[in-house]
Amino acid sequence: MKNIAVIGSGTMGNGIAHVCAQSGYSVSLIDISEKALEKALATITSNLDRMIAKGTITAEVKSSTLANIKTFTQLKEGVKNADLAIEAASENEQIKTSIFKELDSACKPECILATNTSSISITKIAAATQRPDKVIGMHFMNPVPVMKLIEVIRGYKTSDAVNNTIFEISKKLNKIPVEVNDYPGFIANRILMPMINEAIYSLYEGVAGVAEIDTVMKLGMAHPMGPLQLADFIGLDVCLAILNVMHDGFGNPKYAPCPLLVNMVTAGNLGKKSGIGFYDYSNAGNKELIVASSFKK
Ligand SMILES: NC(=O)c1ccc[n+]([C@@H]2O[C@H](COP(=O)([O-])OP(=O)(O)OC[C@H]3O[C@@H](n4cnc5c(N)ncnc54)[C@H](O)[C@@H]3O)[C@@H](O)[C@H]2O)c1
Incomplete structure (x- = not known):
């Protein structure tokens, strides 16, 4: 896994892009709003500056993190090389199912499709795709660069292999994954x-x-x-x-x-x-x- 696409660059999307890029993944950050993408890059930059001031990272880490992020307004363009797509768009069932339909047709067949939804059924989102075994919840906490937990939510058809891969990636992001089942609101x-x-x-x-x-x-x-x-x-x-x-x-x-x-x-x-x-x-x-x-x- 090298390439991660993050869909939605608001409060959560910018944080997810930040931690993935800082962990060495090549990140495509996608939003329908050019303004949201600009704001996201400014937020990531100021968060990296704060980390430098605190002595937790070096200036080199800042530049390599920023160099790992590319922004896109066209989903198809941004996800074409993705091994993992993490959707962090607005918390709205219709928006999410339509994004997942688009992801299913635009991503490589082996690409895992994760959602950062706070509450919407993973099983329902997965049903919008032809690959429900490769759809999973990856619920990051706010602010993403600071909070350790990722609530990993298995949909009804999520495979063990996909669950294991997401656990491994979560650890590479320096986070702690916890497995929960797919019921409204999950645990958090x-x-x-x-x-x-x-x-x-x-x-x-x-x-x-x-x-x-x-x-x-x-x-x-x-x-x-x-x-x-x-x-x-x-x-x-x-x-x-x-x-x-x-x-x-x-x-x-x-x-x-x-x-x-x-x-x-x-x-x-x-x-x-x-x-x-x-x-x-x-x-x-x-x-x-x-x-x-x-x-x-
Ligand atoms: N805010 C939190 O503390 C928090 C914590 C955990 C999980 N979440 C979840 O993360 C997700 C994002 O929440 P947020 O707080 O970052 O929302 P937000 O409103 O800050 O950002 C959502 C972004 O999605 C973009 N967007 C909307 N439709 C899109 C589309 N079709 N394609 C691409 N981008 C699109 C919007 O332009 C916006 O920039 C939601 O599912 C939410 O429930 C939020």
Whole structure:
């Protein structure tokens, strides 16, 4: 395996491209948006600069990592030599099944097709292809260059050989793979999202304010980040999409997204990536966490 294609260059795609390129793979980073590709390269560059400043990598590693990444807006062009394609496009079933149909016809027959989906059924995505044995979930955590875990999700027809190959590659990326089965939310989000949703319900019902909810969980439970700040970092649209998949998949009202989350996403307050969520990120240089004005008491 030498060539990895990453489809989608947003929050996750740029991180996945970064770690693959830093591990020596030749990476094609693909997005329908030229702007998203430019932003991704700028993010990777500034993350590499931060690593140099911390002394964790050398300037040579930065230049070899950047040299290993090529960007494309045409999927067919970007995936033609890929041994592994990792899809990290928007969390939307229709988008993903249409990308997988395209990947199936454009990639080499032996190419493994992985998805970074947070919640959508791997079995359903695999069914859009003629190679369901070679489709697998490779769920990286955010921020990808920092977080060690890859949740490896086996679809109903994923072969043992493909599962083993993905375990090997994950280790080469200096990550720790964990195998889970294909049910809505898998493990990470099945447990995380109800907590985030409950934090949003607590805010919605006026039990406590944004900073207070996050402080209780940071100081009381030793979480490195409160659930509302974490939701902002994940993207509130992504959180809503995952909750909807779990709600539909299990038919259990305990996964119903809080109306406040629905309203915020509808209004375009998506968290850090849009500049505002539970906190206000509009002043990028400000390191202090500022509660968004609509939640100030
Ligand atoms: N944000 C997180 O913390 C997180 C964590 C783990 C997994 N995920 C999953 O990773 C995936 C990506 O999430 P994200 O947060 O990076 O989203 P994002 O909104 O930041 O980026 C998605 C990117 O996909 C691109 N895109 C959309 N349709 C495309 C297509 N047809 N072809 C190519 N590119 C396309 C968009 O232009 C955008 O740049 C989702 O499945 C999400 O559930 C997200």
